[in-house]
Amino acid sequence: MPLVSMRQLLDEAAQGAYGVGAFNVNNMEQIQAIMEAARETKSPAIVQASRGARSYSQDRFLYHLMLAATELYPEIPTVLHLDHGNSVETCKSAIAMGFTSVMMDGSLMPDGKTPSTFEYNVKATREVVETAHSKGITVEGEIGCLGGIEDGHGAGLDALSHLTDPDQAVEFVRQTGVDALAIAIGTSHGAYKFTKKPTGETLKMDRLLEIHRRLPNTHLVMHGSSSVPKELQDIINQYGGKLKPTWGVPIEEIQLGIKNGVRKINVDTDNRLAMTGAIRKVFWEKPEEFDPRSYLKPARDAMKKVVAQRMTQFGQAGHAGDYAPISLEEMAKRYQQHLTA
C-alpha cells in the first residue's frame, strides 16, 4: 500500500485506545529495523525524519527508501512524518517531496532555539494546515516548549520553563485546526532527561490529564519519550562508552498518557543507544573485524528489538490489519467537507 496519512493511524488508535510509536530515522538500517519490528508485531508504523536527518541523508534517499519499505511491507500502514519542521517552507518542502504528515513546530522561531509568541505559532501553523489539508496531509503542532539538548532542537531550554498552558492549547487547536498536538509536560530531547527517576514534580502528568480533559478529541503527542533503560546504558559503558547516569520517561507513565489521549509517542534516543551499544560490543569483542556489516547487522537487530518492544508496550501491536488505507485524495475531500459543514 502507498504511504498513508498519520491522521488515519491516529484516529484508528483513538478508537482502539492505543498509542503509536514514532521512530526517527537517518538511514536504511533504521528504516529496516522499524519495518521488521512492525511486521513481527503486526503494527502500523510511523517513521519520522527531522531536518537534521533530511540534510544528513539528502532527503530523496530517505524518501525512496520509504517507497521501498511500502513495496516490501505492503501489509503495514506506514506514515512518513516530518519531525519538528522549523518553518512553513520546511513543511512545504516535505509535502512536495511526498511526506504524508508534517510537524510545524511554531513554538520556537525558525532558528529552532528561541521561544516564539502564541500569535506567531498560530499563524505559521495555520498556514501549514491550509496547504497540507488541501492535499490530505496530516499536521502536528506544538504548544509550549520541550527541554533541549545542546546542539539539537530547542537547544538549552529548561524542560519546566515553558510547560503547555491548557487554555492556550484549547485556543491553539481551535484557531489552527491541527490533527495532533505536541505538549510540553517536562520531557526533553536527548539522553539526559531526568537526573533521577521522574516524579510528579519533574514529569507533569497531571498537566497532560488536564489538557486531555479540555481537548478530549485532539490526538496528543509526547515528545522526548525514550525510556533510556539502564540495560542499554550499561551495554555502552561496558564496552568503553562514557554515558553519565540518566533517567528517561518510564513506560508506565507513557501508558497512563495513552489512557488519556496520547496517540503518538516519539522515541529516538532508545534506538540510538541500542545501535551504539551493539556496535561498541562488536568493536570491543572482535577488533579484527572490518566489514561494516559485521556491526551494522547487530545494530539493526538491536534497534528492531527495542522498536518491537515499544510497539507492544504502546498497544499498537496486532493492529496493522484493522483497516484499509484511505487515500490522500479522500482525506483531502474529508477535510474540505469538514470545513464547509
Ligand SMILES: [Zn+2]
Ligand atoms: Zn520532539
